[in-house]
Amino acid sequence: MATFLYRIGRFSYRRRWIVLGLWVLLLALAGAGAATMSGKMSNDFSIPGTEAQRAIDQLTERFPEAHAGGAGARVVFAAPEGKTVVDPAVQAAIGQVVGALKGAPQVARVVDPYTAKSISPDGRYAFAQVTYGVQGMELTDADRDALQDAAALGRDAGLTVEIGGDALRANPKTGVVEVIGIAVAAVVLIITLGSLVSAGLPLLTAVVGIGIGLAGVAIAARFADINSNSLILALMLGLAVGIDYALFIVSRFRHELLVRKDGAEAAGRAVGTAGSAVVFAGLTVIIALAALAIVGVPLLAGLGLSAAATVAVAVLVAITLLPALLGFTGERLVKGRLFGHATPDPESDSGPVPMGERWARFVVRFRWPVLIVAVAALGVLAIPAADLRLGLPDDGMQATDTTQRKAYDIVSTGFGPGLNGPLVVVAE
Structure with a gap:
């Protein structure tokens, strides 16, 4: 050659x-x-042949209105100290946020916390689930700004409102x-x-x-x-x-x-x-x-x-x-x-x-x-690998000052850490 x-x-x-x-x-x-x-x-991200992909495909085929492959956002609410999310003033503020979310661009479905019963046992925390008709990578900056503007309505009313989910992950x-x-x-x-x-x-x-x-x-x-x-x-x-x-x-x-x-x-x-x-x-x-x-x-x-x-x-x-x-x-x-x-x-x-x-x-x-x-130095550098834990990235890996991480922590505090990793089960 x-x-x-x-x-x-x-x-x-x-x-x-x-x-x-x-x-x-x-x-x-x-x-x-x-x-x-x-x-x-x-x-699009798919892994053909896996059980998870089959579940998504079945949901897409049988329940297209669910938008199983679409982006999602979880809007988390925390009532002020001494109040709960069922107080009339707090409930009205959350309803205003949910109404704004329903009118936001690309939003296909919004499930408010009172319909879904997504209220913490102590009554201080709640969250609304937002489903988009497109994937997260297809959302524009204007779509994300509308999501943030809706959350700002709740903050102006005195609530703590944070947003998690892949809808905020920009390209x-x-x-x-x-x-x-x-x-x-x-x-x-x-x-x-x-x-x-x-x-x-x-x-x-x-x-x-x-x-x-x-x-x-x-x-x-x-x-x-x-x-x-x-x-x-x-x-x-x-x-x-x-x-x-x-x-x-x-x-x-x-x-x-x-x-x-x-x-x-x-x-x-x-x-x-x-x-x-x-x-x-x-x-x-x-x-x-x-x-x-x-x-x-x-x-x-x-x-x-x-x-x-x-x-x-x-x-x-x-x-x-x-x-x-x-x-x-x-x-x-x-x-x-x-x-x-x-x-x-x-x-x-x-x-x-x-x-x-x-x-x-x-x-x-x-x-x-x-x-x-050199071998000794490599051995020292490899010590952290003994505690290595592998997993898919989620909002818990975001910086502590981001709204995604704050939403993740609030959900863990109010509902338990397992709620941040839900499983979707499709039964026929």
Whole structure:
């Protein structure tokens, strides 16, 4: 495979305009396809074949008015000290909140505490159950604001009103965090490589790779059921591996160019050596992600296949587009200066020994003490795993100052902790 990759590297370097043009065309086609043919992402979560899914399917089929798969909100009320929820003034305030909830957008059903008898034994706490006609991920900020506005009516009347449930869980969004991540990666690359040009190439190729990958996922959503979280996972993995794989090849190319003074030969050898590691690492990641499809959970299958496709694009970009871009930079990659210092060759035997090499020599020389200390440190870090408890996330994991956590705690206090984890039993 090394010989084949060597030829790809040389070809891409020498025919850089052709390779660059093909990738630009592919990026344009992918962008146009995503703009015109992209499908709607799904937020459905199901596990076919499980007893819980069969129960939900039966409810959806026999009792569609129950909206078994829809979002839910639990509006919890606590009467002021010395009063109960059956006092006329408190009951009137709760009725006002329930009335506002019934008129809120997307709300399919509201069960008030007096009809459902969801009143605590001491009479101080009660809750109303709100069912939406759509899933939580499909609710808009306006829908959630209407829920909060209804609760505010009860607070204005002197009640403690908190809201729990998945209706308040907003969709994860990409934006500022990803931009900050790219900026941090750029700073690290500049410091590590000592050259603006060397640092810019991995970032540029990574952006091209994730652009094509994300566009492909958006187009695939038109023909398959793909969860909206697939875009986020594909973006994170595509950016990480895109920078990582390009960094391998750029670092090797710089060394080969200093030794051989021939750009095409240096590109071929860089792709043939470091590129082999890139292809092997990429295939490992792709196989691992694609294996999520055999679990039988559509959500995981969509996440894995979308991320695997983006990683595959990142590998192709690294072994074809990157050598072409190296053809445009040429010797500027090794003649760059940063902070008044020439760009160093990390693989050169002359000059100061890099810190990484000094550390590697230390570890090899004192391998047994280092091994013992490392194993002992891992053992200490693993101590908390002895008390590890696994479970699905709920409102009890929210921050203590959030309304979801406050609602969870009030329900636990007034009704017992079991009410926060109800079971739905379907009998035929």
